[in-house]
Amino acid sequence: MTLFRLCIAITCILATCAVLLGALWAQFGQGEFPCPLCIIQRMAMMLAALGPAWLLCRAARGPVDAHDFAQCYACSILAALVGGTVSARQVLLHIAPGDPGYGAPMFGMHLYTWAFVVFVVVVLASAIQMLFLPKRSEAHRVGLGARLSVLLLGAIIAVNAVAVFVESGFHWYLPDNPTSNRLIEELRSEVSEPSAGERESGVEPP
């Protein structure tokens, strides 16, 4: 039974990773710059996936009991509630008739609407998991698949950290409607701006 529970944890992580990879594909494949609320939803989705990831990490180090399961899935529920609030707000921002929404729709709905669906599913799945907690602690060998799924989640978080740094540049916050990668723009303008010595001597930059 523990093996079945761990398989469900791996499935939860991989499903979240698939959604996050879809968001990265929309960003880099379709050239859509994610808005601040989209980025916050990604963060909440990652935090929700940390619940089952924590469970797998605990199972890799020894027996897991009902307390471990409850703590990990409670983390997922908390993160999903924050993410659901953010995505619900973004849905409401674009709910007025005639509003085209932010970004291109995917499979009939915008990404933030899909995010809301994902957060509701995370809450439901975690609650169902908590209904069937194990009665005693059980040990099980955590295989390569579990480790790889956690590593994949880590890689996706790292890629998002770099991507959002490129998008925001050396600013504390992203603009409400980003249209470019500010770090690249700033570096380009640094290169094209003449230095102080060149300005004094009147030398035109190449």
Add this chain to the structure above:
Amino acid sequence: MDALIFVLILATLMAMWRGKRRLAGLLFAVSLVAVWMLFKHHATDALPINL
């Protein structure tokens, strides 16, 4: 700010991986609060709905 929160989330995952329960729990809580504060900062527009 956004990139820093992603780094914080990554640090949380690394603490979980290394089996440091208290640190992982603390980092998770800090990340969640940071995400909420970032949302509060950006949630400034009035909603276009009449209730």
